[in-house]
Amino acid sequence: MVLSQNLFYLKITTKMIPSRTYQAHQSRLTMVLFVLEMEWMLSTGQDKLFTWHCSETGERLGNYRTTACASCLQFDVETRHVFVGDYSGQVTILKLEQDNCSLITTFKGHTAGVTTLCWDPVQRLLFSGSSDHSIIMWDIGGRKGTALELQGHNDKIQSISYAHHSRQLISCSADGSIVVWNMDVERQETPEWLDSDSCQKCDQPFFWNFKQMWDSKKIGLRQHHCRKCGKAVCGKCSSKRSTIPLMGFEFEVRVCDSCYDTITDDQRAPTASFHDSKHNIIHVNFDPTRVWLLTSGTDKVLKLWDMTPVVS
Known part of the structure; x- marks a missing residue:
């Protein structure tokens, strides 16, 4: 300009x-x-x-x-x-x-x-x-x-x-x-965020799921969402960040590890x-x-x- x-x-x-x-x-x-x-x-x-x-x-x-x-x-x-x-x-x-x-x-x-x-x-x-x-x-x-x-x-x-x-x-x-x-x-339309009481990747309970925490004797984890698939995931299963320009995300956003592997360099082009x-x-x-x-x-x-x- x-x-x-x-x-x-x-x-x-x-x-x-x-x-x-x-x-x-x-x-x-x-x-x-x-x-x-x-x-x-x-x-x-x-x-x-x-x-x-x-x-x-x-x-x-x-x-x-x-x-x-x-x-x-x-x-x-x-x-x-x-x-x-x-x-x-x-x-x-x-x-x-x-x-x-x-x-x-x-x-x-x-x-x-x-x-x-x-x-x-x-x-x-x-x-x-x-x-x-x-x-x-x-x-x-x-x-x-x-x-x-x-x-x-x-x-x-x-x-x-x-x-x-x-x-x-x-x-x-x-x-x-x-x-x-x-x-x-x-x-592409951004997906709706899914609701879940546990991580939809590793099945670890989130911190409000008292029953599963008690049954598994595990401390609940914080909930996040993958911006590409919309699944509810824990921090360990969504450790990667990526741009997704075709979904409108020109800045890096949280994605689950499996979705991160599917995003190609061409798809990251601004x-x-x-x-x-x-x-x-x-x-x-x-x-x-x-x-x-x-x-x-x-x-x-x-x-x-x-x-x-x-x-x-």
């Missing part, structure tokens, strides 16, 4: 006057979105309400109460679906009509709040970033419920952008890293490139036309990046 410019101050010399005001919420707003095609104003607030207004008349068209305070919004004009991410880690899909709203579905894959959403209307993919440092790709268009996890950051995800023409995902984090993911590869922005990123905006990325950080500096060397 090439750093094009450093921008510091923008001075506005003309006075702006609001053309309309909307009383949308009873507490602080958390997100707003203007849908030009529908002449709608979408908003969420700390009162756990999602509302939408007519931008021309100011009339409130409806609202929906979410289970937790909403943090981010995305809207699909074709289907009139709105995607709402909240601080519990849940994503809610609503269907908006002119004067009513219906719940389509909810899904949860994050262990912390959703911080950002990105919707690709072409391939009908929804990407969610979270404070748990992970990104999840939800295959909405495939209607198979596929969810792919990406692990490549050490702090909360601040923004994600998708370049559908090259099938590359750009993610920015509070750790200062900018990661460009190649999504044009056949990725599917993402990592770049240091030299500041803790707070806000991001991506221009897909010129392939420019604008970042702002805690250092009070704006940086404009030319992404053409890494985004095809």
Whole structure:
């Protein structure tokens, strides 16, 4: 990536006057979105309400109460679906009509709040970033419920952008890293973690399995999980670490010894490139036309990046 410019101050010399005001919420707003095609104003607030207004008349068209305070919004004009991410880690899909709203579905894959959403209307993919440092790709268009996890950051995800023409995902984090993911590869879903009272490799009891500890006269072991197969294993049977890029693990993670032997060097080849922005990123905006990325950080500096060397 090439750093094009450093921008510091923008001075506005003309006075702006609001053309309309909307009383949308009873507490602080958390997100707003203007849908030009529908002449709608979408908003969420700390009162756990999602509302939408007519931008021309100011009339409130409806609202929906979410289970937790909403943090981010995305809207699909074709289907009139709105995607709402909240601080519990849940994503809610609503269907908006002119004067009513219906719940389509909810899904949860994050262990912390959703911080950002990105919707690709072409391939009908929804990407969610979270404070748990992970990104999840939800295959909405495939209607198979596929969810792919990406692990490549050490702090909360601040923004994600998708370049559908090259099938590359750009993610920015509070750790200062900018990661460009190649999504044009056949990725694998991460397995669900299995439950067991003993190691599924050596059958040694875990520390809460008092009966087996008593019967075998052995001290219980701590439970871990293999990131490749999902089995519950002890530390002795999962002494190895490996990257599994096709499963989204660009950093080394715990795997059981038998799975470690099956991972080839080709399968460890990275599917993402990592770049240091030299500041803790707070806000991001991506221009897909010129392939420019604008970042702002805690250092009070704006940086404009030319992404053409890494985004095809």
